[in-house]
Amino acid sequence: MQKDDDGFFNPAAATAVPAAAPVPVPADAAEPAGSPKPEQKEATPDVEPEGDLIKSSFEVTVTLADQQLDPNSPLFSVKTFEELGLSEDLLKGIYDMGFSKPSKIQERALPLLLSNPATNMIGQSQSGTGKTAAFVLTMLSRVDFSLQKPQAICLAPSRELARQIMSVVITMGKYTNVQTEYAIKDNLPRDASSITAQIIVGNPGTMIDLMRRKVLDTSKVKVFVLDEADNMLDQDGLGDQTLRVKNMLPRSPANPVQIILFSATFPDHVRAFANKFAPNANKIELQKEELSVDSIRQFYMDCRDEEHKYDILVSLYSLLTIGQSIIFCKRRDTADRISHRMTAEGHKVASLHGAKDANERDAIIDRFREGKEKVLITTNVIARGIDILQVNMVVNYDLPLMNDRGPSSADDSRPDVETYIHRIGRTGRFGRKGISINFVHDKRTWLQMEAIEKALGRKIVRIETNDLDDMEEKMKKALK
Numbered sequence: 444m445q446k447d448d449d450g451f452f453n454p455a456a457a458t459a460v461p462a463a464a465p466v467p468v469p470a471d472a473a474e475p476a477g478s479p480k481p482e483q484k485e486a487t488p489d490v491e492p493e494g495d496l497i498k499s500s501f502e503v504t505v506t507l508a509d510q511q512l513d514p515n516s517p518l519f520s521v522k523t524f525e526e527l528g529l530s531e532d533l534l535k536g537i538y539d540m541g542f543s544k545p546s547k548i549q550e551r552a553l554p555l556l557l558s559n560p561a562t563n564m565i566g567q568s569q570s571g572t573g574k575t576a577a578f579v580l581t582m583l584s585r586v587d588f589s590l591q592k593p594q595a596i597c598l599a600p601s602r603e604l605a606r607q608i609m610s611v612v613i614t615m616g617k618y619t620n621v622q623t624e625y626a627i628k629d630n631l632p633r634d635a636s637s638i639t640a641q642i643i644v645g646n647p648g649t650m651i652d653l654m655r656r657k658v659l660d661t662s663k664v665k666v667f668v669l670d671e672a673d674n675m676l677d678q679d680g681l682g683d684q685t686l687r688v689k690n691m692l693p694r695s696p697a698n699p700v701q702i703i704l705f706s707a708t709f710p711d712h713v714r715a716f717a718n719k720f721a722p723n724a725n726k727i728e729l730q731k732e733e734l735s736v737d738s739i740r741q742f743y744m745d746c747r748d749e750e751h752k753y754d755i756l757v758s759l760y761s762l763l764t765i766g767q768s769i770i771f772c773k774r775r776d777t778a779d780r781i782s783h784r785m786t787a788e789g790h791k792v793a794s795l796h797g798a799k800d801a802n803e804r805d806a807i808i809d810r811f812r813e814g815k816e817k818v819l820i821t822t823n824v825i826a827r828g829i830d831i832l833q834v835n836m837v838v839n840y841d842l843p844l845m846n847d848r849g850p851s852s853a854d855d856s857r858p859d860v861e862t863y864i865h866r867i868g869r870t871g872r873f874g875r876k877g878i879s880i881n882f883v884h885d886k887r888t889w890l891q892m893e894a895i896e897k898a899l900g901r902k903i904v905r906i907e908t909n910d911l912d913d914m915e916e917k918m919k920k921a922l923k
C-alpha cells in the first residue's frame with residue numbers, strides 16, 4: 444500500500460521540536476568520529492520589505508561537512524543569483540518568476556548545494572521561505588540536457604506537492620531543454636517502456652514501481668532530493684519506501700549521488716536517521732524558537748462542543764473568504780460532512796482528501812490554486828508544502844494529534860507539533876501576513892493546544908466566539 448497520503452506516519456514525539464542551536468549537532472555513526480563540528484550563528488534579514496512582503500529575520504546554524512572551512516566565509520553565502528555561476532537560461536527562468544534576490548535559505552544553501560564535488564545537504568528553514576527553489580535550481584543546474592536519461596529524482600509525500608514542485612521545475616527551467624516526468628499514481632508515462640526525461644518528481648511508492656519495472660533507469664542519477672524530508676524518512680511510514688528508492692540508486696564511491704534533504708521541521712530522532720541517510724552533509728539548522736514564522740498570528744476559539752465548532756466555522760465564512768482559507772480536519776469523513784453541510788446551506792466550499800480519486804484531487808487543488816474556490820476543507824494530505832500565496836487563513840477545526848499519524852501512534856493523543864507547524868505554514872508565505880485559528884472544545888483539546896503553545900514558545904490569543912465584531916476586528920488587524 445502506498446502510504447504517502449493523509450497521514451504523515453511520523454514517529455516524532457509530540458514535544459520533540461528540533462534541538463535548539465547552538466547545541467552541537469549529535470554525532471552520527473555515519474560520520475567520522477571526532478571533535479564536534481564548527482558552528483556559527485548569524486542573523487540577517489531574510490526578506491526585503493518589498494511589496495506586500497514584510498521584513499523578517501531568523502537565525503540559522505550552518506555546519507559544514509568540511510570541518511576545515513569557515514561557515515561564515517563569504518564563499519558560503521551569496522547576495523545575488525548571478526554570483527552562483529548559473530547558466531543564463533536558468534537566471535532568466537529565475538527572474539521570470541519574479542525573484543530579484545535569494546532568500547536567506549537560498550543565500551546560504553545554494554553555494555553549498557552547487558559546489559563541486561557535490562556534497563549532501565540537510566537544510567532546515569521555516570515554511571514559505573523558498574526551499575523549493577533551492578533544490579530545484581540544484582537539480583536543473585546539475586542535469587546534462589543532452590543526455591536523455593533520468594539524472595535527478597525528487598520525492599515528496601503527496602501528489603499535490605509533487606505536482607507543485609514539478610511546476611516550479613518547469614517554470615524555472617523553461618529556457619532550458621529540460622525534460623520531466625511524474626512518478627505519481629495514475630499518471631504513469633503513456634509509453635511506459637522507458638523514461639528519457641532528466642528530472643523525475645513523484646511519490647515513493649510509484650517511484651519504486653517505475654524503478655523495479657526498469658521503466659526508470661537509475662544508472663545516471665546524480666541528485667536525489669527529499670522534500671519534507673523528516674516526513675519522508677519517517678521509519679514507520681514513508682521511510683521504508685524512501686530507503687528502497689535510495690538503495691536502487693547508483694553507488695559509486697568515486698561519484699556519489701548528491702542527497703538533499705529539506706524541511707521546516709527535523710525532530711531530533713529523525714535527525715539521526717537523516718544523518719545516516721545523507722552522510723557528511725552540510726547542515727543548515729533553525730533555532731527551536733524560530734520554527735514558525737512571525738508573520739502568522741495564532742488564535743484560538745473556545746467552542747462549547749463539536750456542533751458548536753461547526754456553527755462557529757459557518758459564522759466565520761465571510762472572513763474565510765476575504766482571501767482564501769484552508770480548514771484542517773482529522774478525518775476525511777469530517778471534511779466531507781462539513782463541506783456537504785456548508786454547501787447545502789448555500790456556502791461555497793470544496794473538500795480534498797486522499798480518498799478522492801487522482802483526477803478529482805487534481806481538479807480540486809487546481810481550482811483552489813486559481814482562486815475559483817476560496818475555502819478548502821481538507822486533512823493532513825495538504826498540511827505540508829502547498830504554496831498558495833492568497834491563503835491568509837488556516838483553521839485547525841481539529842488539532843493535529845500524534846495518533847493521526849498512523850497505527851503505530853494509535854494511542855498517542857499528544858499534539859503533533861510538527862504537523863501543526865506545517866499546517867499553519869500554509870499561510871504567511873514568504874513574509875506575507877496570515878492568521879491561524881485553533882478550535883478547542885473541551886479541557887483535553889485546550890491542554891493539547893497549550894502544549895503546542897509551549898513547544899513553539901508563541902502566544903496563541905483567544906478570540907471570543909460570541910462577539911463576531913471583536914473577532915472580525917482582531918482578524919483584520921492581524922492581516923494589516
Ligand SMILES: Nc1ncnc2c1ncn2[C@@H]1O[C@H](COP(=O)(O)OP(=O)(O)OP(=O)(O)O)[C@@H](O)[C@H]1O
Pocket residue numbers: 541542543544545546549568569570571572573574575576706707827828829830832868869872873
Ligand atoms: N528569492 C525569492 N524571491 C521572491 N519570492 C520567492 C523567492 N524564493 C521563493 N519565493 C516564493 O516564496 C514562496 C514560498 O516558497 P516555497 O514554496 O519554496 O517555500 P518552502 O520553504 O518550501 O515552504 P514549505 O516549508 O511550506 O514547503 C513561493 O511562492 C516562491 O515562489
